[in-house]
Amino acid sequence: MPYPLRSIFLLGALAAALPLACTAQQTPVPAAESIPVAAQAVTPAAPTPIVTGLPDFSQLVKQVGPAVVNISAETAPRRGRSGGPQMPDGFEELFRHFGMPMPGAPGGSGPQRGSTSMGSGFVISDDGYVLTNFHVIDGADKVTVTLSDRREFEAEVIGSDEQYDVAVLKIQADGLRWLRPGSSTSVEAGQWVVAIGSPFGLDHSVTAGIVSAVGRSNPYSGQQYVPFIQTDVAINRGNSGGPLLNTSGEVVGINSQIFSNSGGFMGVSFAIPIDLAMSAVDQIKTTGKVSRGMLGVIMQPVTSETAKAINLPDNQGAMVANVQPGSAAEKAGIERMDVIRSFNGTVIKDVSDLPPIVGALAPGTKAKLEVFRAGKLRSINVVIGGDESAAAAGPRRGSPGAPAQQTPGSNALGLTARDLTPAQRKQLGLDDDEGVMLAGVDADAAREAGLRPGDVVVAIGRDSVGSPAELDRRLAAAKPGDTLMLLVQRGGTTQFIAVTVPKG
Numbered sequence: 001m002p003y004p005l006r007s008i009f010l011l012g013a014l015a016a017a018l019p020l021a022c023t024a025q026q027t028p029v030p031a032a033e034s035i036p037v038a039a040q041a042v043t044p045a046a047p048t049p050i051v052t053g054l055p056d057f058s059q060l061v062k063q064v065g066p067a068v069v070n071i072s073a074e075t076a077p078r079r080g081r082s083g084g085p086q087m088p089d090g091f092e093e094l095f096r097h098f099g100m101p102m103p104g105a106p107g108g109s110g111p112q113r114g115s116t117s118m119g120s121g122f123v124i125s126d127d128g129y130v131l132t133n134f135h136v137i138d139g140a141d142k143v144t145v146t147l148s149d150r151r152e153f154e155a156e157v158i159g160s161d162e163q164y165d166v167a168v169l170k171i172q173a174d175g176l177r178w179l180r181p182g183s184s185t186s187v188e189a190g191q192w193v194v195a196i197g198s199p200f201g202l203d204h205s206v207t208a209g210i211v212s213a214v215g216r217s218n219p220y221s222g223q224q225y226v227p228f229i230q231t232d233v234a235i236n237r238g239n240s241g242g243p244l245l246n247t248s249g250e251v252v253g254i255n256s257q258i259f260s261n262s263g264g265f266m267g268v269s270f271a272i273p274i275d276l277a278m279s280a281v282d283q284i285k286t287t288g289k290v291s292r293g294m295l296g297v298i299m300q301p302v303t304s305e306t307a308k309a310i311n312l313p314d315n316q317g318a319m320v321a322n323v324q325p326g327s328a329a330e331k332a333g334i335e336r337m338d339v340i341r342s343f344n345g346t347v348i349k350d351v352s353d354l355p356p357i358v359g360a361l362a363p364g365t366k367a368k369l370e371v372f373r374a375g376k377l378r379s380i381n382v383v384i385g386g387d388e389s390a391a392a393a394g395p396r397r398g399s400p401g402a403p404a405q406q407t408p409g410s411n412a413l414g415l416t417a418r419d420l421t422p423a424q425r426k427q428l429g430l431d432d433d434e435g436v437m438l439a440g441v442d443a444d445a446a447r448e449a450g451l452r453p454g455d456v457v458v459a460i461g462r463d464s465v466g467s468p469a470e471l472d473r474r475l476a477a478a479k480p481g482d483t484l485m486l487l488v489q490r491g492g493t494t495q496f497i498a499v500t501v502p503k504g
Contacts, residue, residue, distance in 0.1 A: 055247070057194050061206050064249045066148045066177040067123045068196045068242060070203050071132055071155075071169075073140035077114040120197035120242030121145065121169065122251065123178040124281070128153075130169040131281060132241030133256055133272075134160045137167050145171050148204060159284035163225050163292070163359075165256055165272060166280045167241075179243055182250030184273030187229055189213050195233045195255050197242030209233035217352035218257060218270055224352070225292060225359035228270040229253045235269035244271040253277075276360065293361035293384035295334075296327020298494055301351045302339060305449075305498035309483035310337065311375050317341045318351040320371075321487065322494045328385035332369075337462050337485060337496065339372040358384065411475035412501045413484075414443030417457065417468035428489060433466040434458050435489070449499040451488065458494065459487040475501075 119136030123129070130145055137143050143155040153171035160167035187193075194208045209232040216230040229244065235255050244253035253271030260266045280290045299318040307315050317339040323330050334340075340348050344367050348354050361367065363386030371378050417436040420428075425435055438455045441447050457465055460474045461484070478484055480503040485496045 055192055055208070057206065057208055057247075060194060060245070060247065060249050061196065064177075064179055064243075064245060065196060065204055065206075067179045068148065068204060069121045069123065069130060070146040070198045070201075071119045071121045071130075071136055071241060072116055072144040072146070073119065073137045074116045074142040074144070075114055075139055076141045118198060118201050118238050119240045120238065120255070122241075122243045123176050124181070125178050126174065126176050128171040128173045128176060129158075129281075130155065130171060131254065131277065132167050132169065133254065134162050134165045134167045135256075136241045137169070138162075143169060145169060146203075147173075147176075159288050161280050161284070161290040163223055164276060164280045164290060165223060165226070166254065166277050168281055168284045179245075179251045180249070181274045181278050182246050182248065182252045184229065184252050184275045187211055187214055187246070187252050187273075192247050193231055193233060193252065194245045194247075195231075195235060195239060195242060196245070197235075197239035197255060199234075199236035199238040201238055205239075207234040212268070215353070215356075216270065217350075218259070224355040226272055226276065227356040228256075229273055231269050231271060232267050233269055234265050236265050276356075279360065291363060291386055292359040293363055293365060294328065294386060295354075295358050295382065296324040296329045296385055297334060298322040298324075299340075299351045299354065300495045303498065305483060305500070306485065306496060309485045309498045310339070310372070312339060312372055316347070316349045317372065318348050318354045319496060321496055328382050332380050332382035334369070334371065334380060334382070335373065335462065336459065336487065337373075340369055341372055341377065342370040344368055363387075411472045412443070412478060412480070413446040413451075413475055413499060414441060415446060415451070415457075415471065415475070416440035416442070417471050419467060420456070428456060430456075430458065430489075431464070434464045436465055436468050436471055443502065445502045446499055450497050451486070451499065454490070456489040457486055458489055461485050 117136070117140075119132060121130045121132035121136070124131050137157060137160065140157075143157060145153050145155045147153075151173075153173060155169040155171050158168040158170050189211050191211050192208065193211055194206065196204060196206050199205050211229060211231050213230040215227040217224070218226075218228055229252065231244065233244070233255075235258050239255050240257075242255045243251045244255050246252050251274050253274055254277055255269065255271050257270040258265055259268040259270070283290045298321045300321045302312065302315045302317050302319050304315055306312075306319060320329070320334060320336055320338045320340065322336060323334055340354060342348055343354060343357050346353075346357060358367075361384050363384055365384045367382050367384055369380045369382060371380055416439045418439050420430070420435050420437060422432065425432060428435065435456050435458050438451065438453050438457060441451045441453060457471060459465055460471070463474070465471050465474060475484070478501045480501050483498050483500045485498055488495060488497050
């Protein structure tokens with residue numbers, strides 16, 4: 001005879017209890033049906049939170065969220081050189097996001113079909129000005145801004161700047177919610193920050209984290225004038241151009257880049273400081289472009305080897321590898337091998353510290369530098385130049401052609417050199433009495449330091465080298481254990497290489 005499941009359970013429980021009932025006196029347990037309903041429905045007390053004091057960003061997001069927008073950048077089909085691959089929709093923005101060249105782009109290797117890339121932005125005034133990244137709208141033929149209420153507007157690109165990676169858009173709308181700029185100079189490592197944007201097209205996604213570092217350079221971005229804010233806020237493709245907010249709902253940065261080995265977020269993201277971005281906005285609105293201060297020097301880091309060679313007490317500063325003719329630096333008397341230790345009272349710890357400080361100044365601004373030269377600190381006054389002074393930004397690129405006949409030499413570094421012709425010097429941007437090309441590098445010390453055949457040695461220390469015989473004479477004067485500074489030009493770049501003369 002079949003039994004309902006509940007009956008089977010009760011019968012089994014009764015059978016198990018019978019042996020016990022035969023051996024002991026027990027208080028009968030009332031059946032479940034006899035317990036009053038009110039007693040069965042008692043609600044337990046609410047548990048006390050175990051974790052307290054965690055930030056809740058919900059009110060912040062409700063207040064500032066409507067000012068964050070989605071940006072769609074459409075590119076019409078273009079014809080390039082044949083033979084290259086075509087990129088799927090959205091991949092162009094991915095390549096720009098990581099600063100990589102795009103196959104099929106102008107100057108690339110193949111045709112480029114029309115595409116649409118997605119990004120983020122935010123309203124900065126109630127009359128329709130919108131701020132985003134340059135790389136979000138770069139090359140676009142049509143830019144569409146979608147507000148949080150789903151209204152769409154075709155945007156006018158008022159202006160943009162690639163070095164700061166900012167773009168100013170304008171839509172025909174009034175009475176908009178807008179975000180208040182904060183102060184990026186007050187941002188400190190460890191403070192909470194929030195990002196709102198459209199990663200992978202998921203509009204108004206909110207992520208939070210802390211500031212990991214400030215004043216960070218990103219060598220992979222090519223943006224030497226931007227002291228990035230580094231955070232651990234989750235940023236992905238489509239977040240570009242969105243705001244980085246403090247806990248007061250003020251914008252402290254524009255989310256711009258991530259560092260990744262996989263293409264996805266790995267805990268390291270970078271934002272452009274809002275002070276820098278708003279300075280660019282003001283210039284774009286006023287003049288249509290961004291002007292930066294320029295010193296007119298080519299710099300390199302100070303290493304322990306170079307510090308030893310010039311008797312610098314530590315590895316701090318930016319070493320001048322070359323001074324551009326006619327630049328502000330040349331007019332002020334800055335020389336090759338000077339180490340810039342401070343600028344307007346700000347200590348220069350690393351070579352990447354200097355460009356953002358100089359670039360933020362208007363051309364014509366007077367500034368004071370401290371440089372280390374010949375074992376002493378010197379104070380130098382300089383009038384900052386403008387972008388136009390960067391026309392002679394360095395030596396010309398390209399192969400210098402076949403060198404003149406080799407002149408045999410013998411020196412402690414095992415360097416064999418060849419003369420350069422006047423045409424080669426002109427092509428390399430050298431003076432008539434500068435430069436010899438290395439034909440051989442035989443000593444281990446020179447090879448380990450990084451010298452190699454094809455390098456053009458421009459100077460040893462502060463003194464120019466114009467012939468192989470002169471190179472030998474200068475090296476012959478060096479004693480074993482001395483560390484020499486060779487100014488070397490290679491592949492369009494100029495840098496000092498420290499080489500220690502071997503002992504014995």
